[in-house]
Amino acid sequence: MRDQRLPSSPGFWRSPLRGPRFTAVLGVVLLAGITVMFVTGLVSYAAYNPDLASVNDKTPGKGLLGFYLFAWPTDPHWLYRLTQGVHVTLGVTLVPVLLAKLWSVVPRLFALPPARSLAHALERISLLLLVGGALFEFTTGLLNVQLDYIFPGSFYPLHFYGAWVFFAAFVVHAVLKVPVALRNLRHRHDEPAAPEENELVSPRPDRPTVSRRGALGLVGGASLLLFGTTVGQSLGGPLRRTALLAPHGGPDPGSGPGGFQVNKTAAYVGIDPAETRDEAWRLVVTGRTGTVRLSRADLLAMPLHSAALPIACVEGWSTRDQWWRGVRLRDLAALVGHDTDPPDVLVESLQRHGPFRVAALRANQVADPRSLLALFANGEPLTPDHGHPARIIVPAAPGVLNTKWVARLNFGDL
Ligand SMILES: Nc1nc2c(c(=O)[nH]1)N[C@H]1C(S)=C(S)[C@@H](COP(=O)(O)O)O[C@H]1N2
Numbered sequence: 255m256r257d258q259r260l261p262s263s264p265g266f267w268r269s270p271l272r273g274p275r276f277t278a279v280l281g282v283v284l285l286a287g288i289t290v291m292f293v294t295g296l297v298s299y300a301a302y303n304p305d306l307a308s309v310n311d312k313t314p315g316k317g318l319l320g321f322y323l324f325a326w327p328t329d330p331h332w333l334y335r336l337t338q339g340v341h342v343t344l345g346v347t348l349v350p351v352l353l354a355k356l357w358s359v360v361p362r363l364f365a366l367p368p369a370r371s372l373a374h375a376l377e378r379i380s381l382l383l384l385v386g387g388a389l390f391e392f393t394t395g396l397l398n399v400q401l402d403y404i405f406p407g408s409f410y411p412l413h414f415y416g417a418w419v420f421f422a423a424f425v426v427h428a429v430l431k432v433p434v435a436l437r438n439l440r441h442r443h444d445e446p447a448a449p450e451e452n453e454l455v456s457p458r459p460d461r462p463t464v465s466r467r468g469a470l471g472l473v474g475g476a477s478l479l480l481f482g483t484t485v486g487q488s489l490g491g492p493l494r495r496t497a498l499l500a501p502h503g504g505p506d507p508g509s510g511p512g513g514f515q516v517n518k519t520a521a522y523v524g525i526d527p528a529e530t531r532d533e534a535w536r537l538v539v540t541g542r543t544g545t546v547r548l549s550r551a552d553l554l555a556m557p558l559h560s561a562a563l564p565i566a567c568v569e570g571w572s573t574r575d576q577w578w579r580g581v582r583l584r585d586l587a588a589l590v591g592h593d594t595d596p597p598d599v600l601v602e603s604l605q606r607h608g609p610f611r612v613a614a615l616r617a618n619q620v621a622d623p624r625s626l627l628a629l630f631a632n633g634e635p636l637t638p639d640h641g642h643p644a645r646i647i648v649p650a651a652p653g654v655l656n657t658k659w660v661a662r663l664n665f666g667d668l
């Protein structure tokens with residue numbers, strides 16, 4: 255027998271909880287959960303319209319991995335709230351399950367010899383990518399949500415390519431293990447498990463301090479606690495206060511018409527208040543027939559329209575529907591020669607530095623009658639932090655496309 259003080263020895267691992275059934279239960283939960291996360295993650299990426307213009311594209315080298323991109327719709331108007339809320343909330347909720355699953359199979363990661371055959375070597379390499387990929391994806395995602403874009407600009411490529419590496423390994427692993435997991439779940443406790451899974455059972459177990467059912471209960475309880483302290487950020491309104499673990503989204507926005515969540519404040523991104531004053535600010539609109547410069551008074555003289563739309567951020571938080579009022583994007587397109595079938599538009603902010611100062615919107619988003627250059631929120635002029643004097647608001651679009659402190663609109667020339 256190998257030296258039991260080394261983690262490569264089965265006798266080193268003594269928890270009586272480890273076993274095929276315990277691992278199988280956690281594995282099946284992760285199989286379902288991670289599949290949903292992968293799909294909502296790809297969907298979230300498509301929502302940026304990265305194939306539309308280079309300013310939207312954070313992963314220009316993606317090549318074939320962009321095969322599935324599609325024109326992001328504007329209906330239902332809460333679409334991104336839902337997909338990204340599910341992605342982030344589920345990611346946080348699954349953390350205890352992921353950790354418990356890794357713990358349950360940790361003896362295997364140390365097993366020697368490293369490979370018994372070519373097939374076994376391939377399986378272990380895929381396992382390395384699986385474990386590494388899972389830890390990488392969960393860590394980058396959580397850090398991004400908690401610490402506000404801690405990897406400036408590079409979060410998207412890290413999380414996007416990481417997701418594909420991880421998912422490839424995940425598929426290999428699932429194909430190999432789902433039959434085993436199902437067999438183990440169907441087994442009665444007193445029957446022997448599939449032989450290749452028995453190596454999870456400690457050959458010299460310690461005395462149990464908690465039953466397997468109790469341990470699964472603890473994992474489930476921890477997940478439930480995380481869920482309960484996160485989901486409020488996606489539900490918005492008063493429930494936002496229950497989102498103790500999802501602090502991001504700026505300081506408490508207070509009450510009143512502008513009293514909904516602020517991502518980056520005007521001061522933070524360096525907006526000069528002098529440039530937003532009515533006398534100084536002009537909206538520059540360019541299109542087929544040339545350029546027009548509009549003052550706030552010019553905009554107020556145009557037909558104003560209202561739309562009830564949320565802000566939904568990639569970080570998973572969102573607001574309930576707010577009442578926006580302003581000029582339709584398609585009416586602005588018509589001013590510069592696009593009377594029918596408005597084209598794509600490039601939107602530029604007064605903001606001079608930082609990641610979200612420009613964004614491109616697709617023709618279908620421009621054409622939607624609810625897509626506005628908003629001047630008012632909830633009946634009052636926009637507050638400085640919500641984008642005064644004017645901001646974009648588009649149904650179903652991710653927050654980053656709702657540019658604040660708009661200075662220029664360029665129709666048809668991305
Ligand atoms: N100019 C500019 N517009 C911007 C941003 C920014 O940093 N700069 N942040 C975007 C992001 S990521 C989000 S989620 C929304 C947040 O809008 P809110 O602060 O009004 O809630 O604004 C978007 N518009």
Ligand SMILES: [Mo]
Pocket residue numbers: 517566567568569653654
């Ligand atoms: Mo955002």
